[in-house]
Amino acid sequence: MAVVAPESFLHDKRRFLAGRTWRFSRHGVRVALRGTVHALAVDNGFSVFDAVFMSATVYAGASQMVGIELFGHNVQPWLIVLSVFAVNFRHILYSASIARHIRHFSGLQKFFAFFLLVDPQYAETEKRAERGEPVTFAWYLGFGLIIYLPWQLMTLLGAIFGQMIGDPKAIGLDVLLPIYFMGLVLGFRKRDNWLPVVAVSSLASIAAMHFVGSPWHVSIGAIAGILLAACLPLSKRHEEPVTLEHEV
Amino acid sequence: MDNAEHMHLIYVILAAAVATFLTRIGGYVMITQMKRIPPRMEAALNAVPAAVLSTLVAPAFLSGGWDVAVAMLVALAVGLRFSSLWMLLAGWLVVMAIRHLLV
Numbered sequence: 001m002a003v004v005a006p007e008s009f010l011h012d013k014r015r016f017l018a019g020r021t022w023r024f025s026r027h028g029v030r031v032a033l034r035g036t037v038h039a040l041a042v043d044n045g046f047s048v049f050d051a052v053f054m055s056a057t058v059y060a061g062a063s064q065m066v067g068i069e070l071f072g073h074n075v076q077p078w079l080i081v082l083s084v085f086a087v088n089f090r091h092i093l094y095s096a097s098i099a100r101h102i103r104h105f106s107g108l109q110k111f112f113a114f115f116l117l118v119d120p121q122y123a124e125t126e127k128r129a130e131r132g133e134p135v136t137f138a139w140y141l142g143f144g145l146i147i148y149l150p151w152q153l154m155t156l157l158g159a160i161f162g163q164m165i166g167d168p169k170a171i172g173l174d175v176l177l178p179i180y181f182m183g184l185v186l187g188f189r190k191r192d193n194w195l196p197v198v199a200v201s202s203l204a205s206i207a208a209m210h211f212v213g214s215p216w217h218v219s220i221g222a223i224a225g226i227l228l229a230a231c232l233p234l235s236k237r238h239e240e241p242v243t244l245e246h247e248v
Numbered sequence: 249m250d251n252a253e254h255m256h257l258i259y260v261i262l263a264a265a266v267a268t269f270l271t272r273i274g275g276y277v278m279i280t281q282m283k284r285i286p287p288r289m290e291a292a293l294n295a296v297p298a299a300v301l302s303t304l305v306a307p308a309f310l311s312g313g314w315d316v317a318v319a320m321l322v323a324l325a326v327g328l329r330f331s332s333l334w335m336l337l338a339g340w341l342v343v344m345a346i347r348h349l350l351v
Binding site: 045046047050053054057058059060063067071077080081082084085088089090091092093094095096097098099100103110114115117119122123126169170171172174175176177178179180181182183184185186187188189191192193194197198201202203204205206209214217218220221222223224225226227228229230231232234 | 254256257258259260261262263264265267268269270271272273274275276278279280285287288289291292293294295296297298299300301302303304305306307308309310311312316319320323324327328331332335336339340343344347
């Protein structure tokens, strides 16, 4: 494990704060949205403690919803765990892709880094590396905690006050999550072959949803787009040294 | 729920947590077994974010109902120029307007 010099620690501390406040509003919206969804947990036999315990240990929103739903239907435990694994399968791709940027983390730092590897964490880490800014552990942890801690709080509030929220459609909550993900997709539009990858993954996921079913459409659609990117002609950028580009 | 049932739930949650962690570390373990990353593999990894996130968007566009589809199209147009906070606001306003004013 590398020894951190004091000055670099101070520098990292500043980055930590920057990571904490950066685009807080955007992630706040998503966290708030997810919190309301946890209201469902109580209907399916989860106590407030169980709901928070699940958020704190599994920490993967969509799969938690699947797990809660299946548990409410008395499905066999192995099938519940397998379903959670299937919904989270995309994280294997995230963790392979992020390896390039977090190689310098120590073993323990990597443990936390992978534990906190949720969709926005992955997207922001990739974007930060793309801008040529260093992915330090302090930045990573700072960014991770502003998602993790409010997420626990919203689970708690969602489980306690869940019954007070009526139909999420009536207040337009159902539209926010797909639009949030669409914003993340748009954020990568400068990358090579972005449009063909998005088109193929979208079509493949729709077809897989129809013929195979959820949640496999995520993995099938993703793999279709990734295979396409591997097969398309390589851009010249791979032969040239990486240039530092700063975008707003 | 009685005590045994509750412990059963706790075990299922812990198993789900382990399964989730395995997905989060699995790709790293696989990729670090390789000495160097070939260019085509790198191109594939670069496509991961757009490819995965697209699969969370496209099915919702078709299955969410026409009001959600219209809201997503408006949000897409907004997103070409503005940040995603504006996308969320525009999409939400559109879907609320359709649901409460038109229908």
